Amino acid sequence: MNKIDLACIIDDDPIFVFGLKKIMEVSNFCESILIFKNGEDALSNLSAIINKDEKIPDVILLDLNMPIMDGWQFLDEFVKIEPSQRITIYIVSSSIDPQDINKVQKYKNIRNYIIKPVTLERLTEILKEYSN
Amino acid sequence: MASLQNNLYNVVQQQPEIWNFLQEHATFGYLLFQKNELQDAFLSNTLKVHLAKVIDDFDDSLLGLYSYTYLEENQTIETEFSYSIKALCSKTGKFQKIESNNSTIILVVFPLRDITIIDSIVGKYRFSLEEKLRISESAFKNNFENAAIGMAIITLDGKWHKVNNRISSMLGYTKEELSKLTFQEITFPEDLEKDLGLLKKLTNGNIPYYQMEKRYFHKSGKIVYGILAVSMVHDEKGNPLYFISQVIDITASRAAEEKIKKLLHTSREQNERLHNFAHIVTHNLRSHSSNFSMLLELYQTENEDKEEILKLLIMASDNLKETIHHLTEIVNLNSSIEEKMETIDLYPEVEKVIESVHSLAEKDDVNLINDIPKGVKIFGVPAYLNSIFLNFITNGIKYSSPERESFVKISAEKLQDYTEISIADNGLGINLDKHGDKLFGMYKTFHDHEDSRGIGLFIAKNQIDALNGKVKVESTENKGTTFKIYLKNE
Numbered sequence: 001m002n003k004i005d006l007a008c009i010i011d012d013d014p015i016f017v018f019g020l021k022k023i024m025e026v027s028n029f030c031e032s033i034l035i036f037k038n039g040e041d042a043l044s045n046l047s048a049i050i051n052k053d054e055k056i057p058d059v060i061l062l063d064l065n066m067p068i069m070d071g072w073q074f075l076d077e078f079v080k081i082e083p084s085q086r087i088t089i090y091i092v093s094s095s096i097d098p099q100d101i102n103k104v105q106k107y108k109n110i111r112n113y114i115i116k117p118v119t120l121e122r123l124t125e126i127l128k129e130y131s132n
Numbered sequence: 133m134a135s136l137q138n139n140l141y142n143v144v145q146q147q148p149e150i151w152n153f154l155q156e157h158a159t160f161g162y163l164l165f166q167k168n169e170l171q172d173a174f175l176s177n178t179l180k181v182h183l184a185k186v187i188d189d190f191d192d193s194l195l196g197l198y199s200y201t202y203l204e205e206n207q208t209i210e211t212e213f214s215y216s217i218k219a220l221c222s223k224t225g226k227f228q229k230i231e232s233n234n235s236t237i238i239l240v241v242f243p244l245r246d247i248t249i250i251d252s253i254v255g256k257y258r259f260s261l262e263e264k265l266r267i268s269e270s271a272f273k274n275n276f277e278n279a280a281i282g283m284a285i286i287t288l289d290g291k292w293h294k295v296n297n298r299i300s301s302m303l304g305y306t307k308e309e310l311s312k313l314t315f316q317e318i319t320f321p322e323d324l325e326k327d328l329g330l331l332k333k334l335t336n337g338n339i340p341y342y343q344m345e346k347r348y349f350h351k352s353g354k355i356v357y358g359i360l361a362v363s364m365v366h367d368e369k370g371n372p373l374y375f376i377s378q379v380i381d382i383t384a385s386r387a388a389e390e391k392i393k394k395l396l397h398t399s400r401e402q403n404e405r406l407h408n409f410a411h412i413v414t415h416n417l418r419s420h421s422s423n424f425s426m427l428l429e430l431y432q433t434e435n436e437d438k439e440e441i442l443k444l445l446i447m448a449s450d451n452l453k454e455t456i457h458h459l460t461e462i463v464n465l466n467s468s469i470e471e472k473m474e475t476i477d478l479y480p481e482v483e484k485v486i487e488s489v490h491s492l493a494e495k496d497d498v499n500l501i502n503d504i505p506k507g508v509k510i511f512g513v514p515a516y517l518n519s520i521f522l523n524f525i526t527n528g529i530k531y532s533s534p535e536r537e538s539f540v541k542i543s544a545e546k547l548q549d550y551t552e553i554s555i556a557d558n559g560l561g562i563n564l565d566k567h568g569d570k571l572f573g574m575y576k577t578f579h580d581h582e583d584s585r586g587i588g589l590f591i592a593k594n595q596i597d598a599l600n601g602k603v604k605v606e607s608t609e610n611k612g613t614t615f616k617i618y619l620k621n622e
Contacts, residue, residue, distance in 0.1 A: 013419065013423070015423045015427070015444050015447060015448050015451070016419075016422075016423055016426070018444055019423065019426040019427055019430055019444070020426070022430050022437070023426070023429070023430065026430075026433055065415070065419075067586060069566075070570075073566065094415060094418040094419040094422050095415050095418075096414065096415075096418065097411055097415070116418070116419065116422035116423075116426075117421075117422035117423070117425045117426040117429075118422075118426065119425075119426070119429060120429060120433065
């Protein structure tokens with residue numbers, strides 16, 4: 001079974017980030033976590049990591065609705081710098097707008113769309129899914 | 133005719149000499165009926181000559197134009213002419229009815245000396261004919277003058293030769309004024325070419341008439357929408373004489389149509405706004421509710437950190453309260469405000485707002501300039517206007533650039549129906565390519581600022597919408613932003 005080494009959360013809601021971090025710890029989801037508060041923050045930091053050839057995240061949990069640069073804008077920019085090693089991206093949003101859910105199909109690097117709240121059970125499933 | 137004559141030969145025992153003699157010297161004629169309808173009539177030459185004397189334009193071929201009804205002797209025949217002949221028969225003439233081969237022939241023979249009777253009867257006939265013509269002419273004139281639709285006789289060069297009352301009321305000119313104008317002069321320029329093209333085809337005989345929708349200029353300058361139908365009158369030789377035009381005024385129904393379209397547009401817009409709002413509500417409430425359930429799940433599993441989770445639960449509840457407050461504010465915005473609208477003097481209104489944000493501007497060292505000309509007024513709700521200015525001006529202060537002397541300048545220019553209010557700053561600016569479509573969205577922020585909540589512009593936009601206004605934005609990153617607000621003058 002593949003364990004997730006480094007996971008990355010991109011979300012502007014501190015309460016959600018806190019909760020998700022805790023659930024990740026409880027479910028033993030990964031070794032370490034990177035947190036960015038919006039798309040732009042994530043993009044600049046991730047591109048620096050890629051450029052310096054440091055450890056890149058195995059999984060990104062990406063919120064859609066964020067200030068400055070939202071999830072979609074991040075994805076549009078990120079495909080341009082994404083390294084050959086594939087990063088598994090999950091959309092984690094409270095949006096149940098079918099427009100958002102359908103839009104996922106346009107992005108090949110998105111693994112799945114997770115509607116908030118993220119529960120322990122759901123996170124364990126993701127972990128299983130990733131490992132296989 | 134040959135078969136008729138054969139019949140007559142039968143009548144005169146097939147002796148042509150007698151027939152010729154009768155035709156030349158006797159005053160007689162016949163009417164041929166078939167199944168009660170007149171098929172033919174014959175008048176002997178002497179009768180014709182006499183009739184020609186008393187009727188100026190007598191033409192025996194005209195007999196065929198009238199429909200005769202055959203009736204038994206002594207019954208009334210309604211058609212004027214046949215009545216006179218019948219009368220002649222019964223009074224002085226010899227009247228004989230002959231039937232053969234489904235045909236009925238009435239042979240009338242009467243002596244010349246009774247011609248005076250014919251005179252009086254034919255005179256009566258003529259009188260009634262003239263009367264009928266007069267009646268139909270006056271009926272036509274009446275019809276023309278008072279028709280519900282516009283009617284006009286137009287000369288070949290386009291002059292209003294004769295117009296009815298409707299045309300003159302429709303276009304606002306008296307008949308006399310119109311007679312000095314051509315239709316070309318008062319046709320909406322964009323419709324003239326089509327009209328003239330069709331008119332040419334009509335004159336050339338390519339088409340028998342035409343119909344088109346066109347616009348005229350009313351004397352007052354406003355546009356009159358009409359449906360025009362044109363046909364042409366020729367002289368005996370086929371040369372064009374003049375045009376006959378009929379115009380139906382559809383301005384009112386056009387206006388109603390426009391109004392309906394506008395209403396439809398408004399309701400579609402409102403519907404869309406409601407739809408968006410429903411999304412905003414579900415999304416924003418969902419994000420809080422999911423936080424609650426996540427924290428509660430943690431609360432149940434985690435042992436050590438209960439205190440911290442509780443703190444976060446309180447924070448989440450405060451956030452929810454704030455969101456609900458914002459949503460309520462927006463709901464109240466969109467409910468009926470028409471009755472609260474009033475005329476507002478812009479300059480003092482802006483002064484008030486500048487006064488209230490004075491300390492904020494001073495802290496960030498931003499110069500606020502009220503450049504609104506005195507006396508410019510708009511139609512709106514004072515509380516909304518205040519909030520709109522407050523939002524745009526504080527926005528300008530919040531996103532001022534620390535690298536230069538900053539300002540926010542408010543100016544206004546009166547346009548035709550709207551007043552354009554500009555709120556210009558030389559601050560950080562916004563990348564409109566990236567954020568343009570979300571600029572006025574709820575909880576959208578574009579700068580990393582401690583006070584950014586993404587609610588100000590959203591509410592301001594909703595308030596402007598509620599006032600039937602519009603807002604536009606121009607911005608260059610690191611140069612500044614100009615918001616242009618369009619509000620109704622009255």
